Amino acid sequence: MHDDYSRALRALQTESRLRAIPPSMPEGMIDFTGNDYLGIAARGELQSSFLEHLAEQAGTPALTSAASRLLAVKQEEYSELEQYLALAYGSPALLFNSGYHANTGCVSALSDADTLIVADKLSHASIIDGLRLGGSRFKRFPHNDLNSLRRVLEREAKEYSRIWVIVESIYSMDGDSAPLSELVEMKREFPQMRLYVDEAHGLGVRGTTGLGLCEELGVLSDVDLLIGTFGKACASIGAFAICSEELRSYLLNTARSFIFSTALPPLNVAYTLHVLKAMRSMNEERMKLRNLSQRLKEGLERVTGKCCPSTSQIIPWITGDSALAVEYASRLRKLGFMAMPIRRPTVAAGTERIRFSLSAAHEPAQIDSLINAIATTYEN
Numbered sequence: 001m002h003d004d005y006s007r008a009l010r011a012l013q014t015e016s017r018l019r020a021i022p023p024s025m026p027e028g029m030i031d032f033t034g035n036d037y038l039g040i041a042a043r044g045e046l047q048s049s050f051l052e053h054l055a056e057q058a059g060t061p062a063l064t065s066a067a068s069r070l071l072a073v074k075q076e077e078y079s080e081l082e083q084y085l086a087l088a089y090g091s092p093a094l095l096f097n098s099g100y101h102a103n104t105g106c107v108s109a110l111s112d113a114d115t116l117i118v119a120d121k122l123s124h125a126s127i128i129d130g131l132r133l134g135g136s137r138f139k140r141f142p143h144n145d146l147n148s149l150r151r152v153l154e155r156e157a158k159e160y161s162r163i164w165v166i167v168e169s170i171y172s173m174d175g176d177s178a179p180l181s182e183l184v185e186m187k188r189e190f191p192q193m194r195l196y197v198d199e200a201h202g203l204g205v206r207g208t209t210g211l212g213l214c215e216e217l218g219v220l221s222d223v224d225l226l227i228g229t230f231g232k233a234c235a236s237i238g239a240f241a242i243c244s245e246e247l248r249s250y251l252l253n254t255a256r257s258f259i260f261s262t263a264l265p266p267l268n269v270a271y272t273l274h275v276l277k278a279m280r281s282m283n284e285e286r287m288k289l290r291n292l293s294q295r296l297k298e299g300l301e302r303v304t305g306k307c308c309p310s311t312s313q314i315i316p317w318i319t320g321d322s323a324l325a326v327e328y329a330s331r332l333r334k335l336g337f338m339a340m341p342i343r344r345p346t347v348a349a350g351t352e353r354i355r356f357s358l359s360a361a362h363e364p365a366q367i368d369s370l371i372n373a374i375a376t377t378y379e380n
């Protein structure tokens with residue numbers, strides 16, 4: 001078969017933007033690419049205790065739902081997980097197959113003629129795709145720039161009965177956070193405003209019971225739609241939305257990614273619940289992650305002499321150039337450290353970077369070795 005995509009591929013290659021699926025990571029490398037923030041996947045203890053518990057139990061949850069959620073004949077695992085989440089967050093929960101499904105489904109479903117959606121410029125691709133799918137009017141505001149957002153709200157408030165403002169609690173590429181308390185204040189000024197917060201990188205790692213940055217800041221009840229994902233700190237798969245009962249009902253009637261896709265395997269859903277119950281009390285891991293993150297951020301700033309925007313476990317080393325990001329990542333790999341170069345279109349041109357993603361399974365000595373490796377890489 002002959003597909004004429006070679007020009008496009010050559011262009012990507014020339015711009016150092018050609019992606020490829022990497023081989024399995026060689027033994028002995030220290031991994032800074034994953035989102036296993038609490039080290040749950042790396043340690044494997046919760047997986048073992050889950051499997052032991054299963055062996056003692058009569059009847060194993062199925063490996064497939066064999067239908068979409070609306071048609072699934074067995075609902076126990078889904079309902080149990082949703083009830084757990086609803087109790088924890090204090091509002092109803094709806095499961096989705098992944099964070100990508102949750103954002104594309106919810107954002108597109110929220111789009112209608114009476115609604116304007118305003119999203120932060122650094123929003124994840126799943127949010128952007130949801131905006132495009134929804135086909136309604138949307139605007140983007142410069143990252144974390146509340147003055148620009150306010151100007152949009154002042155200009156548009158009369159035209160729309162609802163204005164959804166979409167932010168991420170912790171941004172996936174810069175590792176900084178949205179000004180959630182100020183956004184909640186803004187809601188009081190603009191009654192049309194609704195707040196949508198994606199907690200993909202906050203769930204598990206922030207808040208006294210790991211519910212995310214909204215819990216830490218005490219603003220959970222002010223958020224109109226909260227998205228959490230299980231594929232990162234929870235070391236599982238899937239996602240959820242927390243919202244009012246009415247909005248939940250609206251979403252399960254309109255979110256196409258919910259309606260038209262096979263539901264998650266019940267076995268995985270049961271595992272997610274097992275993890276969530278344990279995650280509540282992982283404050284030691286949360287504290288360790290915080291200290292490791294601070295250590296790497298300070299070390300990176302010391303070596304490069306540049307300020308790093310991160311306030312979390314995601315630490316970007318912004319090289320500002322694709323080829324340089326690829327070259328530095330390759331040098332780090334030779335020194336035993338796995339970290340991915342992040343290029344356009346994932347980040348804007350001129351902000352290309354290497355993204356270090358930390359885990360409570362890392363040790364301070366590994367962070368110090370990484371800082372030394374960054375220094376060797378940078379100085380040569």
Ligand SMILES: Cc1ncc(COP(=O)(O)O)c(C=O)c1O
Pocket residue numbers: 098099100101103124126168172198200201229230231238239
């Ligand atoms: C902010 C944000 N939202 C959603 C997602 C998608 O989540 P999932 O991997 O569960 O599809 C990601 C994934 O990286 C993300 O960073």
